[in-house]
Amino acid sequence: MTDSFSNLSLAPTLARAVAEMGYESMTPIQAQAIPVVLTGQDVMGAAQTGTGKTAAFSLPLLQRLLKHENPSTSPARHPVRALVLLPTRELADQVAQQIKMYAKYTQLRSAVVFGGMDMKPQTLELKKGVEVLVATPGRLLDHIEAKNAVLNQVEYVVLDEADRMLDIGFLPDLQRILSYLPKQRTTLLFSATFSPEIKRLAGSYLQDPITIEVARPNETASTVEQRFYAAQDDDKRRVIRKVLDDRGIKQAFIFVNSKLGCGRLARSLEREGLRTAALHGDKSQDERLKALEAFKQGEVDLLVCTDVAARGLDIKDVPAVFNFDVPFNAEDYVHRIGRTGRAGASGLAVTLVSPSDTRLVGDIEKLIKKKLDVETLQLDTRPAGPAPEKWGTRAEDRPRGRAYEGRRRDDFDPRDALDAPRERRSGFRPAPVNRDPFFEKPYEAAATDTSPSWEASVPKTARSSISANIKPKRKVAALFKSGD
């Protein structure tokens, strides 16, 4: 079998850990990326979380670091050799957990640092020495400034979810971090989409990268069925209910463009008797974890979320995603619908389009290079006169004035990002993402309705939830105020 891990000649310590994870064969991104990373070349990879991307970069990286393995207790013998940067603490934690598992039979050490946590335990770990450091950019800079992290022996740097790091304004932080690294190194950049900004970043920091795509841009068969339904704002919830009923769908993510709209929609759906939770950047870490856990446990059916808060959720088997608001950035559309139909399973993505969304839908069409038909879904006719109260269309349910549009750009707050970059603290807003004709779709396994064998073989423990590393924290807004 060509995609078996045994073809890779991994060190026995790594092969043993992989076997214990229950992986039977490599995922497409692994089959393509691992041999390239093993040669030490720079990589520009198009892939999303959920494709097996973490193992795709960390296994070959660990393999190449094995030459530095040593049992010494001296910190000097364990300098940072590999740096993995991610945009959010959840992702950083998820990736760090996986790396720990892959490295568990080696003597290589790994650690994770991200914001919103006490720096002291992180400092102690860094001072002991670690070969692989996983970090979010803001907190890493804090540690660099405090001289807890020295990066002059880094041989590998991984920029994971690079598009999102740029989206939420991490570019200046990234540039500073990269300036501390030796010029002679291998750089691996992963991104779900390749916007012009990403290509510029790659152009400045990667050397003759090998481009790896598991996406097939012009493939018509997709594991995600994409539907666009015309809907006035007042009808959107009815459309969602109808689709859920018609298709017998039990659980779904519903994306909105603003925190305000998120809370409001969750409350309305809850009033209509649907088990709903809201997830956005103003929720505390504890509330977010609870909402997520409730969704995973099936105690909640609908998770209403904003883009940034939803980033990095490794939830398997989300049958449907609704875009209650058409996203401002077409790239976000790609991210959102990538939450369903993961790793080859089938999924449904429904976007609700109101008349003012024509331009945004046009942007999505351009990005995914596909003509999109906006269909009309026949709703049960409502009696004339005031709408039934259960739909929450009473005047007092509606937000007033400007905010009612619910998708205004100025209603969007990039501080939804938990590890917001420093500029955000001074009111920085990211520039709107430009469209790019070079489009990469999220990972699609060979068109099939069933989960691929590699996915079925994952033991439950391998799909770890967010670890105990993440503790309840102060609200992000509070953090910014204090200049933390």
Ligand code: AMP
């Ligand atoms: P990632 O895209 O790296 O976040 O990985 C998503 C999930 O797929 C994780 O829970 C991994 O443990 C799992 N995974 C990664 N590689 C494989 C594989 N070859 N076979 C089965 N599961 C895998």
